[in-house]
Amino acid sequence: MTVTVHFLPDDIQIEAEVGEPLLTVAERAGVFIPTGCLMGSCHACEVELGDGTPVCACLSAVPIGVKTLEITLYSDPVW
Template identity: 45%
Template sequence: MTWPDGRTSSARPGQDWLQAARQATVVIPTGCLGGSCGACEIEVNGRMVRACIATVPSSASGRLTVSLASDPFW
């Protein structure tokens, strides 16, 4: 997968997003850690997910591109 800073790493499908980010030394902001606040929203291949409650999906192409969402309230 490719992270917002251009670094690449690999993760297993089904792995927690926060764990995958930590292993890649990428910081994903968090808030409630329960999925309700939205602080950890990331965009994965154009789809928004909340990293604290989502897992790394499988990808037919083997490529995932991650962007951090920006929330004006955080």
């Protein structure tokens, strides 16, 4: 099953498979998500889902049961 992933604020859309890691989807789309520890501790890769839920992209995958997934990238000058 494919899901349309919509990256904001860049307005980039790409098709992804359920269970595909968010960092992999972003890379295929040409979207840069900064990373640090790759274990969810540093929150460098934190993004916000369409419902406002913050998640660490390094630990998250495309969920089952959705047709579209909106991801808002943070702009953090420290990373």
